[in-house]
Structures are given as structure tokens and as C-alpha cells.
Amino acid sequence: MSSFFSRWWKRLQPRLRRRAQDEQDLDDEVRFHLAQEAQLRIERGVPPEEARTSARRDFGNIPLVTEATRDMWGWTWLERIAQDVRFAGRMLARSPAFTVVALCTLALGIGATTAIFTVVNSVLLRALSFPEPDRLVMVWEQSPSGNTTNVVQTQNFLDWRTRNRAFEAIAAFRQLPANVMFGGEAEQVLSLTVTAEFFSVLDVPPMLGRPILSGEGRPGGQGTVVLSHTFWQRWFGGNPTIIGRSISVNGRPLEIVGVMPAGFSFPGVRAELFSPLVIDPVTAPQDGRNFSTVARLRRGVGVQAAQADMDGIAAQTARERPQMNARWGANVVPLRDEAVGQIRPALLVLFGAVGCVLLIACANVANLLLMRATARARELTIRLALGAGRWRLAHQLVVESVLLAGLGGALGLLLALFGVPILVSLFPETFPLPRADEIRVDGWVLGFTTCVSMGAGILFGVLPGFLARRNDPMRVLHGSGRAVVGSGAKVRALLVTGEVALALMLVVGTGLMVRSLTHLYAVDPGFRPEHVLTLRMLLLPSKYLDVSRRAAFVEQVLERVREIPGVTAAGSVHFLPLSGSESGTGVYRADRPAPAPGAGSSASVSVITPGYFPALGIPVIAGRDIDQRDRMDALRVAIVNQAFAREFFPNDEPLGKRLKVWWSSTRGDDIPEFEIVGLAGNVRHEGMHKGANPTVFLVHGQEPNLFASLVVRTAGEPLTVAAAVRKAIRSIDPEQGVSDVQTMESVLADSVARPRLQAILFGLFGALALVMACVGLYGLISYSVQQRVREMGVRLALGAAPSSILRLVVGEGLRLTVVGLVVGLVAALMLTRYLATLLYGVTPTDPGVFVAVGALLLTVAITACYLPARRATRIDPARVLRDE
Numbered sequence: 060m061s062s063f064f065s066r067w068w069k070r071l072q073p074r075l076r077r078r079a080q081d082e083q084d085l086d087d088e089v090r091f092h093l094a095q096e097a098q099l100r101i102e103r104g105v106p107p108e109e110a111r112t113s114a115r116r117d118f119g120n121i122p123l124v125t126e127a128t129r130d131m132w133g134w135t136w137l138e139r140i141a142q143d144v145r146f147a148g149r150m151l152a153r154s155p156a157f158t159v160v161a162l163c164t165l166a167l168g169i170g171a172t173t174a175i176f177t178v179v180n181s182v183l184l185r186a187l188s189f190p191e192p193d194r195l196v197m198v199w200e201q202s203p204s205g206n207t208t209n210v211v212q213t214q215n216f217l218d219w220r221t222r223n224r225a226f227e228a229i230a231a232f233r234q235l236p237a238n239v240m241f242g243g244e245a246e247q248v249l250s251l252t253v254t255a256e257f258f259s260v261l262d263v264p265p266m267l268g269r270p271i272l273s274g275e276g277r278p279g280g281q282g283t284v285v286l287s288h289t290f291w292q293r294w295f296g297g298n299p300t301i302i303g304r305s306i307s308v309n310g311r312p313l314e315i316v317g318v319m320p321a322g323f324s325f326p327g328v329r330a331e332l333f334s335p336l337v338i339d340p341v342t343a344p345q346d347g348r349n350f351s352t353v354a355r356l357r358r359g360v361g362v363q364a365a366q367a368d369m370d371g372i373a374a375q376t377a378r379e380r381p382q383m384n385a386r387w388g389a390n391v392v393p394l395r396d397e398a399v400g401q402i403r404p405a406l407l408v409l410f411g412a413v414g415c416v417l418l419i420a421c422a423n424v425a426n427l428l429l430m431r432a433t434a435r436a437r438e439l440t441i442r443l444a445l446g447a448g449r450w451r452l453a454h455q456l457v458v459e460s461v462l463l464a465g466l467g468g469a470l471g472l473l474l475a476l477f478g479v480p481i482l483v484s485l486f487p488e489t490f491p492l493p494r495a496d497e498i499r500v501d502g503w504v505l506g507f508t509t510c511v512s513m514g515a516g517i518l519f520g521v522l523p524g525f526l527a528r529r530n531d532p533m534r535v536l537h538g539s540g541r542a543v544v545g546s547g548a549k550v551r552a553l554l555v556t557g558e559v560a561l562a563l564m565l566v567v568g569t570g571l572m573v574r575s576l577t578h579l580y581a582v583d584p585g586f587r588p589e590h591v592l593t594l595r596m597l598l599l600p601s602k603y604l605d606v607s608r609r610a611a612f613v614e615q616v617l618e619r620v621r622e623i624p625g626v627t628a629a630g631s632v633h634f635l636p637l638s639g640s641e642s643g644t645g646v647y648r649a650d651r652p653a654p655a656p657g658a659g660s661s662a663s664v665s666v667i668t669p670g671y672f673p674a675l676g677i678p679v680i681a682g683r684d685i686d687q688r689d690r691m692d693a694l695r696v697a698i699v700n701q702a703f704a705r706e707f708f709p710n711d712e713p714l715g716k717r718l719k720v721w722w723s724s725t726r727g728d729d730i731p732e733f734e735i736v737g738l739a740g741n742v743r744h745e746g747m748h749k750g751a752n753p754t755v756f757l758v759h760g761q762e763p764n765l766f767a768s769l770v771v772r773t774a775g776e777p778l779t780v781a782a783a784v785r786k787a788i789r790s791i792d793p794e795q796g797v798s799d800v801q802t803m804e805s806v807l808a809d810s811v812a813r814p815r816l817q818a819i820l821f822g823l824f825g826a827l828a829l830v831m832a833c834v835g836l837y838g839l840i841s842y843s844v845q846q847r848v849r850e851m852g853v854r855l856a857l858g859a860a861p862s863s864i865l866r867l868v869v870g871e872g873l874r875l876t877v878v879g880l881v882v883g884l885v886a887a888l889m890l891t892r893y894l895a896t897l898l899y900g901v902t903p904t905d906p907g908v909f910v911a912v913g914a915l916l917l918t919v920a921i922t923a924c925y926l927p928a929r930r931a932t933r934i935d936p937a938r939v940l941r942d943e
Contacts, residue, residue: 144462146455151463157431158463161424165467165515167827168420170474173500173508175413177479179406180507181498182399187326188497190262194356197397198229198369200348201388203657208390212383213338213346215376219389220256222372225365229354230256232325236597237332238796240307241294245789245796247597248290250308250332251325257333258285260355261325265317268302275335283335284308285317287324290331308334310601310794325353326398327493344380347644353394366391377657385657398493404896405817411893412568412824415561417511419831422554424467425519426835428460429551430842461516468512475508476500485816487809548843552875555832555839559879560886562825562832563916567887569825570908571894571901572818578900579811585742585751586636587676591770591803592777593635594784598765599795607691609763612791613668616769619787621670625773625780630671631759633766634744635803637810641744642666646755648707649717649732662703662753663744664722666764672739674770675803682714682737689758696758698737703753713738720755722762733757747810748899770803777802817897829916832879833923840872841927851934861932868931872924873917880913 100110151158186192199208200215211219216231223229230253237250251257255273258264265285275281284306286295295301305312313334324330336350356365369389377384392400399406479498486492603609613631620629634640646662647654654660669686672679680701689696697718704713714737719730733755741751759767773780781800788795844851851864891903901908 144458146459148462150459154431157427161427161463162467162470164420164423164831165464165512166470166474168417169468169471169508169511169515170478171413171471171824171827172417172511173471173475173504174478174482175406175410176507177475177500177504178482178492178498179410180501180503182492182494183403183406185497185503187395187398187494188322191355192395193393194358195261195394196354196356196362196365197392197394198352198354199390199392201373201390203386208392210348211350211352212348213343213350214380215384216350216352217338217340217343218376219352219369219372222375223354223365223368225357225360225368226354227357228256228260229352230254230260231336231338231350231352232257232328233336233350234328234330236595236798237334238309238597238599238794239294239332240794245794247595247796247798248331249329249798250334251328251330252334252336254336254338257353260353262355263320263323266320267299268315268317270317271333271335276337278337278339280335280337282311282313283316284313285319285333286315287319287331287333288321291318307794308332309597310599322496324496326394329491344383362391362393381656383656385655387657402493404893405813408568408893408897409817409820409824412565412821415565416824416828416831417515419558419561419828419835421515421519422558423831423835423838424460424463424515426551426554426838428456428519429554430838457517460519461513464512464516464519467515468508471512472500472505472508475504482820485812485819487812551839551842555835556875556879556882558832558835559876559916559920560883562828563880563883563912564887564890565821565825565828566912566916567883567891567908568894569818569821570912571891571898571903571905572814572821574901574905574908575898576811576814576818579747579814582743582747584636584747584807585677585740586803588803588807590773590775590777591675592773592781592784592800593768593770593803593806594781594797594800595635595766595768596788596795596797598767599792600765602792602794603765606763609765610691610760612795613759613763613767615791616788617668617670619790620769620771620784623780623783623787625775626771627774628670628674628772630674630770631668631767632671632675632770633666633759633764633768635768635770635806636675636742636744637746637806638744638768641752643752645721646707646753647719649719653719653730660707660753662707662755664720664755664757665744666757666759666762666766668759671770674772675742676772677742678740680738680740682735684737685756685758687760690760693761695731695733695761696736697733698739698756699735700739700751700754700756701741702751703755704738706753718755720757722757747807748814814897814899829919832916833919836872836876836920837923837926839875840868840924841930843871844868844927844931847931851931855934864932865925865928868928869921869924872920872928876917876920876924880916884909884913 097107097111100113101107105113187195189195198211198219200211201207202209211231216229220229232251232253234249234251236247238245238247253271254276255271258270264270266288268285271283271285275283286301291297291301301315302317304315306315307313319333354365356362366389369391373384373387373389377387479500483492483495483498486495492498598609598612603612617629617631620626634642642664643661644664645659647659667685669684669689671677672684679698682698685696685698697720699707699713699718707713707718708716713735716735718733718735720733721730737756739756742754743749743751744754745752769784771777771780771784778800785797785800788797854864855861887909888904893903895903
């Protein structure tokens with residue numbers, strides 16, 4: 060590229076030198092011709108001064124002649140542009156107030172649009188950072204209801220892997236915390252257990268070493284681990300000689316066999332370690348549904364063909380193992396759609412909103428340029444009279460507006476560069492923005508900003524240029540310096556009306572988002588989050604594979620934690636409410652026949668310890684809480700929530716009834732039976748926007764789980780006891796690490812982070828649009844008053860009351876506002892339906908929001924019109940008539 064420009068510059072230099080010489084020759088020739096003509100007239104007896112004047116007069120318009128001569132040389136378009144750019148720069152510098160207002164308006168509009176487009180481009184439009192990413196898909200199981208996708212059962216994955224004809228390879232993986240020992244300290248980090256095909260499916264080899272091999276995923280296989288680039292840098296300082304060394308992971312020494320390249324990650328999944336996913340073919344048919352799968356399509360095979368292939372395999376497995384697979388299907392989803400599916404509607408809606416802001420900014424600047432062009436009508440007309448062509452003047456005005464837009468675009472790009480990292484950081488770690496590490500300003504964003512800037516410049520530069528060409532020179536010159544009042548008035552009014560309509564649409568969207576957020580904040584989560592500390596653990600499988608040791612460890616930890624000063628209650632649950640994770644299984648009443656395969660009901664499952672309900676403030680409405688008597692050798696008991704009681708016991712009392720639950724930590728049980736001993740309040744697990752699912756609470760002492768999330772209620776600030784809780788855990792097992800130490804209030808806040816961010820961004824865009832629209836309305840009315848000073852003065856001189864002038868001016872603004880409101884309301888009613896998936900507890904056509912927003916805009920518009928109208932009532936008629 061640099062060599063191309065150097066060659067181009069070498070060819071251009073001689074032309075530039077010749078052009079400079081041609082300019083000098085043309086000037087000398089004109090001077091010589093005028094001098095010769097003047098000399099001839101002097102020789103005829105004409106006085107010298109009169110001879111020179113008459114010679115110049117008879118020669119004609121010198122600039123026009125030289126301009127026509129230059130047209131014969133070629134390359135004049137480049138010179139004209141350069142000349143117009145220099146002139147535009149001088150004109151903008153002479154009007155600093157106008158320039159600053161226009162640049163700020165454009166910078167805000169273009170900057171906001173560029174920032175949102177950067178996110179949209181990186182998340183939705185840019186291909187995934189894998190070779191041939193369009194061939195990557197995820198394969199899920201389809202639940203019998205057909206409404207939800209589910210993780211994959213172990214034996215089903217094995218069948219898919221051997222029977223499919225659509226994939227080059229298919230891999231299974233599962234995200235789990237990993238307990239790592241380093242320097243005598245235990246830490247839990249996120250990891251992926253993966254089958255050997257994982258890296259070949261993604262077609263990304265390790266940067267150092269080798270990937271996981273197929274034999275390492277068998278029971279008793281070699282313990283190996285592949286490190287992420289960030290883990291390698293943070294723990295080993297980027298040492299390239301670590302291949303072959305061992306690291307303690309989950310209590311086992313694993314050999315480091317590879318390091319992944321920088322930036323490698325699976326979409327939507329965080330991991331610092333990759334270890335073999337061990338699958339035992341003997342026990343695989345009895346395993347639960349635990350794995351996610353990713354596959355690479357064969358060349359020439361599309362998603363629909365793969366779906367047909369998987370439908371056939373799912374039908375086979377349903378016939379072969381109906382107890383596990385009856386009515387279950389398979390669902391093939393492109394990996395990019397899976398990665399951005401949940402965030403796509405919100406980003407597209409935000410992009411549409413910021414596009415409206417940009418249109419309002421362009422309309423405002425176009426109005427400013429129209430007013431400026433009208434004020435410069437006399438200057439432009441004089442230039443016409445001196446020989447400038449109409450197209451030449453329009454060209455100059457367009458160049459001026461494009462220069463203004465280019466400067467505004469550059470400032471907007473700077474705002475976007477600073478704003479994009481802030482925007483990404485607003486998403487919480489628990490609900491991150493997909494592909495956040497790939498979001499950056501690239502060539503597409505620069506091209507987008509350039510196109511938007513130039514398009515905006517041409518858009519709001521054509522109108523003043525077009526109107527300037529339509530001006531009647533005689534009418535303008537006859538106006539004694541006043542611009543033509545009516546020139547462009549209809550266009551300016553139309554632009555302001557459009558601004559009001561667009562602003563109303565955005566403010567309506569803001570109102571709906573804010574009202575939805577207030578509904579979410581008013582929702583009862585089912586627990587009391589204040590003064591509660593939480594942390595998560597995955598118990599070391601190598602130490603606590605035995606269920607009795609697993610139960611004893613959690614009990615000992617809770618006993619130590621309860622002894623910490625300031626702790627009032629402590630308990631454990633395997634997955635925290637609102638954490639984004641939840642277990643589920645099949646459930647039916649023991650006093651009724653077992654349902655047919657695939658026709659049974661399911662419920663969520665939470666494995667809890669004594670003290671969990673008091674620690675989190677969940678009420679036990681009837682019956683009793685679990686306690687120390689509920690041990691492994693005692694009767695299996697359960698507590699159900701109100702949603703479960705309504706669905707499974709609509710006309711019965713649930714206490715004392717028994718349930719069959721497909722859930723057991725010990726092998727050999729057919730379907731365990733549990734007696735219901737308590738009824739608890741509903742707790743929202745999936746999110747504040749979703750109701751509580753039917754839930755069964757099982758006792759950790761009877762069904763010990765490797766996952767344990769501690770819930771510690773304190774008398775004061777929860778984080779002050781975090782160090783003591785860690786110390787209590789280390790005192791029992793120094794190798795046990797913890798993760799995600801935070802307050803329950805933080806968990807609750809993170810659960811509404813996305814709707815809160817949507818409301819904030821919509822609020823910013825709506826406020827910006829409202830301010831811009833009102834400034835545009837104020838500017839139009841103020842300019843109209845300025846242009847009609849003589850009319851207002853004459854009215855007042857003839858006896859008109861100041862109040863009538865006030866009504867006249869305010870009425871003019873209100874007419875435009877009402878038209879804009881009507882257009883905006885109709886457009887909002889049609890477009891707000893696209894917000895339905897982002898709202899909670901409010902309809903997209905909520906009348907309260909529409910009425911409130913309409914009243915707000917009307918009030919603000921009246922204020923914007925009142926200020927210039929009040930100034931019009933104070934015009935001095937005597938001074939106006941004297942000026943005339």
C-alpha cells in the first residue's frame with residue numbers, strides 16, 4: 060500500500076509543478092492583455108486611469124474567464140474541492156458558536172451510533188474466530204415439551220458420535236470449577252472438561268505442546284491438563300518450559316501437555332483449564348443429562364440436513380431406551396446463533412434507538428445550516444451576480460457541510476473509543492456480554508463511521524445548497540440585506556416535526572424500559588438478600604467421592620462458620636438462587652402410577668443443609684424445616700415450595716405425602732422415594748423476570764452433592780467475615796478452594812443487570828433525543844421571531860396586545876409539536892412491539908407510558924416556545940419602524 064502511494068505521488072509531483080507554472084502563465088497573460096489594451100486606448104488619447112478602467116470593463120469578469128480557462132486544463136475538480144475546503148474552514152472559524160454547537164451535536168450522535176455499532180459488529184456480524192466458523196454447530200437435546208433445549212445425556216452423546224453422518228466430529232464438554240493448588244494456596248478457577256475431539260472440532264491447536272488425546276478420557280486414563288493463555292501467564296509467567304510439569308487440580312497431579320493461544324475461548328463459556336472428560340461406557344446409560352456438545356459439519360452439509368440426521372438418531376435412541384429418551388429429540392443450532400441468541404434482540408433495539416438519535420442530530424445540524432444559508436442569502440446572491448454558477452455555490456455549501464460532518468465524525472470516533480470499554484464493563488461477570496473480548500474498533504467500524512459522517516454531511520448539505528440555487532437574486536438584493544424569510548421555512552418546520560416524532564418514540568421506549576425495571580425491582584425474590592455472604596465450592600472429587608465424607612465435610616465447615624463472631628445463621632445449597640444455574644429432574648407422586656416414559660412431570664431440585672432457610676430468610680410456611688436428624692440412615696425427606704404444591708397437589712395437602720424423584724447420589728437405587736415434611740415459600744432461581752419453578756428441596760446429609768454454595772447471614776457487613784469463612788474452610792481442608800465470594804445483594808443486582816443497563820442506555824438516548832428536539836424547536840421559533848421582527852413591531856404599533864403576540868408565536872411551535880407527537884405516537888405504536896421480549900410486567904402499548912410521555916414532550920415544547928415568544932413581546936415598535 061505504501062509503495063502504491065509513493066508511486067502515485069511521484070507521478071503527481073510533475074503535474075503539480077506544471078499546474079503552478081500554468082497558473083503563473085495565465086496570470087501573466089491576463090495582465091499582459093489588459094496592459095496592451097489600456098496602452099492602445101492611451102495612444103488614442105484616453106486618459107490613463109480611464110483607459111485602464113475601460114479595458115478591464117470590456118474584458119469582462121476576470122475570475123470567470125480564468126475559471127473557464129482552468130476548466131480546459133483538467134484536474135480542476137480536485138482544485139475546486141481544495142479551494143472549497145479552505146473557504147469552508149475559514150467560514151467555520153468565523154462562526155465559532157455555530158461550529159461548536161454543530162460539532163457537539165454531530166459528535167454525540169455519531170459517537171453513540173459508532174459505539175453501539177462497534178458492539179453489534181463484534182457480537183452479531185463478525186464471524187467467530189475459528190477456521191470456517193459457519194460449519195460449527197451446537198447439538199442439544201429437545202425436551203418432551205418441545206419448548207426448551209437441554210444438555211445431553213452421556214449415552215446419547217456416545218450414540219450421536221458413532222451414528223451421525225452429518226458431522227466431521229462432535230465433542231462434549233462441561234464447565235466446572237477446578238480446585239488448583241499453587242504456592243501452598245488453594246484457588247478455584249473455571250475449567251472445561253472436554254472430550255478429545257473438542258480442539259479438533261474448533262480447529263484450534265495449542266500454542267505449546269499438544270491437545271488432549273482420546274485415551275485420556277477413559278476411566279483410569281492419564282491425568283493431563285491444557286492451560287489457557289491467561290492462566291499460563293498469570294501462574295507461570297509465560298514460561299515456555301512448563302510442558303511436562305505437573306499441577307495439582309482437584310487434588311490430583313495433572314501433567315501439563317499444552318497451552319492454548321492468546322484469545323482462545325469458547326463463546327459464552329469462561330475457562331482457564333481444559334482437562335479430559337472421563338466417560339465410562341458401562342455407567343453411561345444411567346448417567347443424567349450433563350453435557351453440552353459442539354460439532355463441525357461435513358463439507359457440503361447444511362444445518363437442515365444435520366437436523367434431519369439427528370432427528371433420525373433421536374428417534375432410534377427413544378425406541379432403544381424409552382425410559383430415558385421417550386419423546387426426547389435433538390436440536391442443531393449454529394454456534395454463532397447460540398452464542399448471541401439472548402442478546403441479539405436487545406442489541407438490535409439499541410442500535411435502532413441510537414440510529415434515531417443520529418437522525419435527530421442530522422436534522423438539527425441541517426436546520427442550523429438552513430438558517431445559516433438563509434442568513435447568507437445576500438452574500439451568495441452577490442457571488443452569483445459576480446459570475447459564480449449556481450451549481451458552484453451548491454457544491455461549496457455541500458463541501459462545507461461534509462467538512463463539518465467529517466470533523467464531527469472524528470470527534471464521535473474518539474467518544475466511541477472511550478465509550479466502548481465503558482459500555483462493555485457495565486455488563487456483570489455473571490451475565491457477561493457474549494464475545495466481549497472480541498469487541499474492538501476495526502476497519503469495518505472505521506468504514507461505518509466514515510460512511511455515516513459523509514452521508515450525514517451530504518444529507519444536511521444538499522438542502523441548503525438546493526435552496527440557495529432557488530433564491531431569486533433580485534428579491535434577495537431588494538431586501539436590503541435581510542434574508543428571504545420564507546426561504547426553506549417549510550423544510551425547517553418538517554425537520555423539527557420529524558425530530559419531535561423521533562424523540563417521542565425514544566422517550567416512549569425509555570418509559571417502557573424504566574417501568575419494566577421498576578416492576579422487576581418490586582418483585583419478591585422469595586428471600587431476604589441483605590446481610591448475606593455467599594461463596595461457591597466444588598468439593599475435591601478425589602477426596603470426597605465417598606458420599607458420607609462429602610456430607611461430613613460440609614457439616615464441619617458450617618459448624619466452624621457458625622462459631623465466627625457476627626454470624627447469625629449459615630447453610631448451604633448446591634446452586635444459589637439467581638446464579639444462572641439450576642438442577643432439574645423427573646418427579647411424580649408415589650401414591651399414583653408411574654407415568655409413561657417421556658410423559659412425566661419435572662421439577663427443579665435444590666440440595667440444602669440445615670440452616671439454609673434461616674440464613675437466606677426463606678419462610679417455611681407449613682410443616683418443619685430439615686434438621687440434624689435427617690441423615691443418610693434416616694427416612695428420606697423433602698421440602699417442596701408453593702409452586703410445586705399447586706402443580707402436584709392442587710386439591711391435597713402435600714405434607715406427609717411421598718414423592719418419587721429421579722435423583723440419588725448412590726448407585727443401585729431404582730427411583731428414590733421421599734416424604735414431604737415441609738412447605739416453603741417460592742424462590743426465584745432462573746431470574747427475577749421468571750416465576751418460581753416447582754422445586755423439591757432435598758437434604759444434603761441424605762443426598763450429598765459435590766457442589767456447595769455457602770450462605771452466611773451476618774449481623775453487620777457480610778464481606779467483613781469473608782476472610783474468617785475462608786480460614787474456617789482451610790482449617791478443615793487446606794486444599795479446598797472457594798470462588799465467587801460476594802454478597803447476596805450483589806447476586807440480586809447482577810440478576811437484573813441487563814434490564815438495568817437497557818433502561819440506562821435507553822434513558823440516555825431518550826434524554827439526548829428530547830434535548831436535541833427541544834433545542835431544534837427552540838432554534839426554529841427563535842429564528843422565526845428574529846426574521847419577523849418588523850412584522851411583530853408593526854403589529855404592536857397598530858395596537859396588538861403582547862399576549863396575542865405570545866399566543867401567535869407559541870401557537871406556531873405547538874402546531875409543529877402536535878403534528879410531531881401524532882406522527883411519533885403512531886410510529887411508536889407500530890414499533891414498540893419489538894420491545895416485548897425486553898419488558899417485564901408491562902405491555903409495549905402501555906397507555907400510561909404513552910400519555911405520560913406525550914404530556915412530558917408537550918410541556919417541554921411549550922417551554923422551548925415560550926422563551927422566544929416572550930422575547931417577541933418585548934420588541935420596541937418605534938425602534939423597528941425607525942430602522943425601516
